Amino acid sequence: MDIPMSFYLLVSFVMFFAGVFGFITRKNMIAMLMSLELILNSVNINFVVFNRFLFPEQMEGMFFTLFIIGVAAAETAVAIAIIINVFRSVNNISADDIQKMKY
Amino acid sequence: MDIASITASQVIFFILAAVILAGSVMTVVSRKLLHAAVYLLFVLLATAGIYFLLNYHFLAAVQISVYIGGILVLLVFSIYLTSQVGEKMDEPGIVKKTVTMLISMGGAVFCFWVLCTGQFPYADQIHLNEIDMHAIGQSLLGTERYQYLLPFEAISVLLLACIIGGILIATGNTKKED
Amino acid sequence: MDTKFIIALLILAIPAFNFLLLGLGGVKMSHRTAGLIGTIGLTVVAVLSYYTAITYFFDYGCMEGAYQPVIGPFPDEANPAFHWLQFTDHLTLDLGIWLDPISVMMLVVISTVSLMVHVYSNGYMHGERGFQRYFAFLSLFTFSMLGLVVATNIFQMYIFWELVGVSSYLLIGFYYTKPEAVLAAKKAFIVTRFADLGFLIGILILSYYTNTFDFAVLTDVNGPVLTSPSGATFLGISVFSWATALLFMGGAGKSAMMPLHIWLPDAMEGPTPVSALIHAATMVVAGVFLVARLFPLYFILTPEVLTGIAYLAAATSLYAAVVACVQTDIKRVLAFSTISQIAYMLVALGVSGLGGHEGLGYMASMFHLFTHAFFKALLFLCAGAVIHAIGSNEMDRMGNLRKYMPITHITFLIACLAIAGIPPFSGFFSKDEILVAAFEKDKLIFFCQYFVAGLTAFYMFRLYYGIFWGTERDYGKHLPHEAPLNMSAPLIFLTVLTCCTGLLPFNELITSDGRPFDLHTEWGIALPSIAVGVLGIVVATVLYRRPNPLPQRMADSVRTLHRAAYRRFYFDEIYMFITKNVIFRRICSPVAWFDRHIIDGFMDFQAWWSNALSFRIRALQSGSLQFYVGVFIFSILVIAGLLIAFVF
Numbered sequence: 001m002d003i004p005m006s007f008y009l010l011v012s013f014v015m016f017f018a019g020v021f022g023f024i025t026r027k028n029m030i031a032m033l034m035s036l037e038l039i040l041n042s043v044n045i046n047f048v049v050f051n052r053f054l055f056p057e058q059m060e061g062m063f064f065t066l067f068i069i070g071v072a073a074a075e076t077a078v079a080i081a082i083i084i085n086v087f088r089s090v091n092n093i094s095a096d097d098i099q100k101m102k103y
Numbered sequence: 104m105d106i107a108s109i110t111a112s113q114v115i116f117f118i119l120a121a122v123i124l125a126g127s128v129m130t131v132v133s134r135k136l137l138h139a140a141v142y143l144l145f146v147l148l149a150t151a152g153i154y155f156l157l158n159y160h161f162l163a164a165v166q167i168s169v170y171i172g173g174i175l176v177l178l179v180f181s182i183y184l185t186s187q188v189g190e191k192m193d194e195p196g197i198v199k200k201t202v203t204m205l206i207s208m209g210g211a212v213f214c215f216w217v218l219c220t221g222q223f224p225y226a227d228q229i230h231l232n233e234i235d236m237h238a239i240g241q242s243l244l245g246t247e248r249y250q251y252l253l254p255f256e257a258i259s260v261l262l263l264a265c266i267i268g269g270i271l272i273a274t275g276n277t278k279k280e281d
Numbered sequence: 282m283d284t285k286f287i288i289a290l291l292i293l294a295i296p297a298f299n300f301l302l303l304g305l306g307g308v309k310m311s312h313r314t315a316g317l318i319g320t321i322g323l324t325v326v327a328v329l330s331y332y333t334a335i336t337y338f339f340d341y342g343c344m345e346g347a348y349q350p351v352i353g354p355f356p357d358e359a360n361p362a363f364h365w366l367q368f369t370d371h372l373t374l375d376l377g378i379w380l381d382p383i384s385v386m387m388l389v390v391i392s393t394v395s396l397m398v399h400v401y402s403n404g405y406m407h408g409e410r411g412f413q414r415y416f417a418f419l420s421l422f423t424f425s426m427l428g429l430v431v432a433t434n435i436f437q438m439y440i441f442w443e444l445v446g447v448s449s450y451l452l453i454g455f456y457y458t459k460p461e462a463v464l465a466a467k468k469a470f471i472v473t474r475f476a477d478l479g480f481l482i483g484i485l486i487l488s489y490y491t492n493t494f495d496f497a498v499l500t501d502v503n504g505p506v507l508t509s510p511s512g513a514t515f516l517g518i519s520v521f522s523w524a525t526a527l528l529f530m531g532g533a534g535k536s537a538m539m540p541l542h543i544w545l546p547d548a549m550e551g552p553t554p555v556s557a558l559i560h561a562a563t564m565v566v567a568g569v570f571l572v573a574r575l576f577p578l579y580f581i582l583t584p585e586v587l588t589g590i591a592y593l594a595a596a597t598s599l600y601a602a603v604v605a606c607v608q609t610d611i612k613r614v615l616a617f618s619t620i621s622q623i624a625y626m627l628v629a630l631g632v633s634g635l636g637g638h639e640g641l642g643y644m645a646s647m648f649h650l651f652t653h654a655f656f657k658a659l660l661f662l663c664a665g666a667v668i669h670a671i672g673s674n675e676m677d678r679m680g681n682l683r684k685y686m687p688i689t690h691i692t693f694l695i696a697c698l699a700i701a702g703i704p705p706f707s708g709f710f711s712k713d714e715i716l717v718a719a720f721e722k723d724k725l726i727f728f729c730q731y732f733v734a735g736l737t738a739f740y741m742f743r744l745y746y747g748i749f750w751g752t753e754r755d756y757g758k759h760l761p762h763e764a765p766l767n768m769s770a771p772l773i774f775l776t777v778l779t780c781c782t783g784l785l786p787f788n789e790l791i792t793s794d795g796r797p798f799d800l801h802t803e804w805g806i807a808l809p810s811i812a813v814g815v816l817g818i819v820v821a822t823v824l825y826r827r828p829n830p831l832p833q834r835m836a837d838s839v840r841t842l843h844r845a846a847y848r849r850f851y852f853d854e855i856y857m858f859i860t861k862n863v864i865f866r867r868i869c870s871p872v873a874w875f876d877r878h879i880i881d882g883f884m885d886f887q888a889w890w891s892n893a894l895s896f897r898i899r900a901l902q903s904g905s906l907q908f909y910v911g912v913f914i915f916s917i918l919v920i921a922g923l924l925i926a927f928v929f
Contacts (some may be wrong), residue, residue: 002229003116006218008153011120013214015127015146017207022131024203025195030181031136032907034143037174038127041150044166052157056230059242062162063251065157069169070258074265075172081269087185094193098918184317206915213918 008049015042029083029093033076040072116156134191140175147171154264158231163238181239282779285336286353289378289431292329292388295322297426300417307413317401319416323396323423330392337385339792347795350381352497357533362433372538377433379496382791383573383647389431390654393778401662404768405554405669415455415552422448426563430570435484435528438571441529442480443566449559453551459763465547472544476534483527491521497920500577502635502794507581507757518597525583529572529590536568537620538627539597543852545620549612549674554666556612561619561661562654569626569650570620576643576793580635591631591722595729595927598624600850602736606743607836607846611664614744615657618700621733622653628730629715632722633793640793641800645714648787652707653783659775661772663693664766667748670761676744681753685761690749692772697745699779701738702814707783712806720806734810738817746825868913 015038022035044065051061087093126146133139147170148166154163195203285895299322300561307315341351352361354377362377399419406412432438447470454466490504490513498504513520532538537545548560559565572579572590579587598621605617626646633642666689683690699706702713712734719727763769789797793812824832836843845851 003113007116007120009218010215011123011153013211013218014124017211018127020210020910020914021203021207024206024907024914025200026192027195028136028186028192030132030178030185031139031192034139034178035131036129037143037170038146040146041170045150045153048125048154048157048159048162052159053229056232058249059234059239060249062159062234062239063242063254064178064211065162066165067251067254067258069165070262073169073173074258074262076177077265077269078272080177081272083181084184085272093185205909206911206918210914210918213922 005049005053008045012042012045012049015039015045027094029086030080033079033083037072037076040068044068114157115152119149119152119156134194136186136190136192137179140182143177143178144171145174158233160232161236175262233240261268283353285333285341285380286352286378288329288333290354290378291345292326292333292392293378293424293427293431295326296420296427298322298741299307299420299425301415303420304419307417310413312408312412315413315416316399319420320396320399320403322420323392323399326423326427327392327396330388331662333380334385334389337380341654348382348790348792349795350379350497353378353380367406369492372488372494373432374436374494376437378431379433380431382795383570384430386647386651386791387570388427390651391423391426391430394558394562394654394658395419397427397658398554398773401557401665401768401771402552402554404765406552407664409686411455415452418451418455419555419558422559422564426567428565432496432860434496435487435499435575436494437445438574439477439480439484442535442567442859443477445564446477446535449473449548449564452555452559453548455552455555456550459550462550465544465550467555469548471600472541473534476541477531479527480531483524483529483531483612486524486527488518496574500575501579502577505507507577519583521578521582522586525575525579525586526589528575529568529586532568532571533593534568535571536623536627538568538593538624539600540852542597542601542620543849543856546613546849547596549610549616553612553668556616557658557661557665560616561657565619565623566626566650568645569623569630572627572630573647576630576633577635580633586717587631589631591628594624594627594631595726597621598628598733599729602733604846604849605740606736607673607843609676611667611676611679611748612661612674613745614676614740615660615664618660618737618741619657621737622649622692622700623655625712625715625730626650626653628726629718630653632719632726634722636794637796637798640798641714642718643793644787644791644800645711645718647791648785649708649711649715651785651787652699652711652779655775655778656696656706656708659692659696659772659779660700661694661722662768662772662775663689666764666772669763669764669768676747678754679748680751681749682761683749686749688763688769688772692776693745693749694789695776695779697741700741701818702734702810703738703818704811705780705783707781709785709807709811713802713810714800716806716810717803720803731810731813735813735817738814739821742818742821743825746821750826752828853901 019035019038019042022038023032025034026035047061047064047068049061053060055061083093123146126142126149129142130139130146133142147166151163151166151171154160154166185268243255244250244252246252303310303315303318311320321476337351338348343349349848355361355363362375364373365376366374368374399416402415402419406415409415422445425441425448429438429441429445432441450466450470453469454462456462457466484494486611487499491498491499493506499506501507515523521595534541545560545565549556551560579590601620601624602618606889608614626649629642629646629649631642633640633646635643666686667679668674670682670686673679695706699708702709704710708728716727716730716734719730769854788800792798824835848854
C-alpha cells in the first residue's frame with residue numbers, strides 16, 4: 001500500500017489542466033460546464049489526498065470536498081437552467097454567439 | 104518498483120489513474136457532446152474509486168449519487184434538449200488550440216516540477232483509518248471546533264435558492280410568451 | 282443727504298432705470314410706448330439738469346467770489362463720497378458726485394442734446410426693427426455719459442468711460458445685419474480700447490505716485506500733489522509726464538485725435554441721431570473734458586505735455602479740415618468737421634494758462650464745446666432729415682433740396698454759419714476766443730487755426746450748396762418731403778440754441794480757477810476771422826452754387842493731393858500695413874506657430890499616444906470569458922513561477 005502522494009497529485013494535475021484546456025477551447029456551453037466539473041473534481045481529489053496523507057486524524061479535506069460537491073450541484077443546476085433559457089431565446093448555445101448581454 | 108511487490112491497491116490505482124487521464128483528455132477533445140458526457144461519467148466514477156481507495160467511503164457514495172446521479176443526468180438531459188444526436192461540435196481555431204495547449208501543458212509541467220522539487224513531510228506514509236459515519240454526522244451538525252453546522256446550513260440555503268432560481272429562470276420566458 | 286445730490290442722483294438713475302426697463306421689457310412694448318418712456322425720462326433728466334445748473338451757478342456754487350466744486354452725496358466733509366473699494370491704506374476707490382462749473386455745463390449739454398435726439402429718433406427710427414433696443418442703448422449711453430462727467434475720481438471716470446465706449450459700440454453696430462456697420466463698430470471699439478489701455482496705465486502710474494484717485498486732491502493748486510510732486514523719472518522723463526501723456530492717449534482715442542481718429546468716420550455707419558449724440562456732441566468731447574478736468578495737473582506739473590497736446594490738436598484740425606473738403610458722403614464730411622472742431626477745443630486747452638485772463642483758452646475751450654455741441658448736433662440731425670428723405674448719404678444723389686425741405690434748409694444754413702464763425706451765431710464767439718488765446722500764446726498755432734477756420738467755412742458751405750442747391754437729381758416717384766414734426770421740432774429748438782448760446786457770459790461762469798474775469802471782444806482778431814470765414818463761404822459759393830466745371834478742374838490740377846485727401850491721407854492703409862504686415866506677420870505669426878506646434882503639439886502628442894494605446898488595449902476587453910480565463914491561468918502560472926523563483 002505505498003503509492004506515493006505525488007502519484008495522486010499527478011492525476012489531479014492532468015485532470016485540472018485538461019479541464020482548463022476544455023474550458024478555453026470549447027464553444028458549446030454545456031461542454032464548458034463539463035470542463036468545469038473536471039476542474040472541480042481535480043480540486044476535490046487534491047483536498048482528499050492531502051487530508052489522507054498529511055492529516056489522517058482530521059476530516060477537513062473531506063468536508064471541503066463534500067461541500068464543494070454540494071456547491072457544484074447547485075451551480076450546475078442553475079447553469080443548465082440558464083443554458084436552456086438562452087437556447088430557447090437565441091436557439092444557440094455557443095459561447096461566442098451569446099453577445100447580446102454585452103451591449 | 105518491483106514487479107513482484109505490486110499490491111492489489113497499486114494495480115487498482117493505476118487502472119483508475121489511467122481511466123482518469125484518458126477520460127479527462129477525451130472529455131475535452133471529443134467532438135461529440137454525448138460522447139464527452141460519457142467520458143466524464145468514467146472520470147467521475149474513477150474519482151469515486153480513488154475515494155474508495157483512500158478509504159473515504161461516504162465521500163465516494165456522495166460522489167456517485169450527486170455527481171453521477173444528479174449532475175451528469177442533468178447534463179445529458181440538457182444535451183438532448185439543445186443539440187441533435189451525433190452532431191459534431193466545431194473545432195476550435197488552430198491558434199487558440201495551440202496557445203491553450205501550451206498554457207495547459209506548461210501549467211502541468213510547472214506543477215509537476217514543483218511537485219518533484221518540493222518537500223512534503225509524511226508524504227509517503229499513509230494511515231488508512233476508517234472514518235466513522237457517526238463522527239461525520241457529529242461533525243456536520245455540531246458547533247464545536249472542527250464541526251460544520253454553519254457551512255452545512257449555508258449549503259442547504261444555497262441549494263434551496265438554486266432550486267427556486269432554477270425554476271424561475273427556466274419558466275420566466277414562458278410567461279411572456281403566453 | 283442734500284436736495285442737490287438727490288437731484289443729481291436722479292439725473293443718473295432715470296436713464297439707468299430706463300435702460301433696464303427698455304432692455305428687459307422692451308420686446309413686450311409697442312414702439313410708441315418705448316419711445317415715449319425714453320423721451321419722457323430724458324425730459325425729466327433735462328429739467329433736473331437745468332435746475333441743477335441754475336441753482337449751482339446762482340445759489341450754492343459760488344463761495345468767496347469763486348465757483349467751488351461741490352462733492353457729494355454725503356454731508357461729511359472728509360469723506361463725501363461712497364467708499365466702494367479699499368485698495369491700500371491710502372488708496373480707496375470712491376463713487377460720488379462732483380458738481381463744478383464744467384460738470385454742470387456738461388450735464389446741460391448732454392441732457393439737452395440727448396433729449397433732442399430722443400425726440401428726433403421717434404420720427405427717424407419710426408418702424409425700424411429693434412426700436413426698443415435702440416432706445417435702451419440711448420438710455421445706457423446717456424447714463425454713462427452723465428456718470429462720466431460727475432465722477433469724483435479718475436477711476437470712477439474710467440468706469441463710465443468704458444461704459445460710454447461700449448454703448449457707442451452697441452449703437453454704431455445697431456444695424457448689425459449690415460457688414461459695414463459691424464466692421465465699423467468693431468473698429469471703433471478696438472481703437473478706443475487700445476487708447477484706453479494708455480488711459481488705464483496712466484491712472485495706475487498717477488495713483489501709484491500720488492496715492493489718490495480723487496480729482497479734489499489731484500487738482501488742488503495748493504495741495505501736496507502739485508506743490509511737492511515725486512521726482513521719479515522713467516527713461517529720463519518725469520513719471521508725471523508719462524502719466525499725463527498716457528491719460529491723454531485715452532482722451533485722444535475718444536476724441537479722435539490723430540493718429541487715433543480712424544474710427545470716427547467709420548462710426549457714421551450707425552443711425553444718424555446716434556452720430557449726432559455720441560459722435561458729435563457728447564462722447565467725442567470726453568477727451569477734452571478729461572484734460573479740462575485735470576487741467577491744473579497738466580498745466581503745473583507737465584506743461585510740456587500740454588504744449589504737445591496743442592500741436593497735435595492743431596495738426597489734427599488742419600488734417601481733418603483738408604480731408605473734409607473732398608469727402609462726398611455728407612456724414613463723413615460732418616465727421617471730419619467734428620474731428621477738426623474737437624481739435625480746436627484741445628488747441629484752446631493746450632495754449633491756456635491757469636487763472637484770470639491767462640485762463641482764456643480754458644474758458645474758450647469749454648465755450649466752444651458748449652456751442653459746438655448744439656450746432657454740430659443740429660447739422661447731424663439736418664443731415665439725418667436729408668438722408669431720411671433721400672435714402673442715401675452720397676452728395677451726388679442730392680441737389681436743389683431747398684424747395685422740398687425749407688425748414689431743414691434754413692436750420693442747416695444757420696448751423697453752417699455758426700460753425701463758419703459768422704456773427705451773431707454762437708460759433709463766432711467761441712471760435713474767436715480760441716483764436717485770441719492761440720494768438721497770445723503761439724503764433725504758429727494761431728495761423729494754423731486761422732487757416733482751418735477758413736477751410737471750415739469752405740467745406741461746410743460746399744456741403745450746404747451740394748445738398749440744397751445745385752442740379753436737381755432724379756428722385757423718382759417719391760419726391761423728398763419735409764421731415765415730420767417730431768423731427769423738425771428738435772431742429773428748430775437747436776437752431777434757437779445755436780443762435781443765442783453765443784451770448785452766454787462764459788467768462789463769468791466757467792473759468793480755469795472758478796473766478797470770473799473781464800472779457801472784451803478783440804476786434805483785431807475777430808474781424809480777420811470773420812473775413813476768412815466769409816472768404817471761405819464766397820469761394821464755396823463760386824464753386825458749388827451752380828454746377829460748373831471749376832471744382833473738377835481744380836481737383837485735376839492737384840490730383841495727387843486730391844486723391845490723398847479723399848483717401849484720408851492713407852491712414853487706414855498705414856494701420857492695416859502695420860497691423861497686418863508688421864504685427865501679425867512678424868510677431869503674431871511666429872508666436873502662433875510656437876503655440877500651435879510646440880505647446881499644442883506637446884498636448885496633442887500626449888493625447889495621441891494615450892489614444893493610440895487605448896485603441897490597442899481596447900481589444901483586450903472583448904467580453905470573451907474564455908479569453909479572460911486563458912489570461913487568468915497564464916498570469917497565475919507566471920506569478921507562481923516568479924514567486925517560486927525569487928521568493929522561496
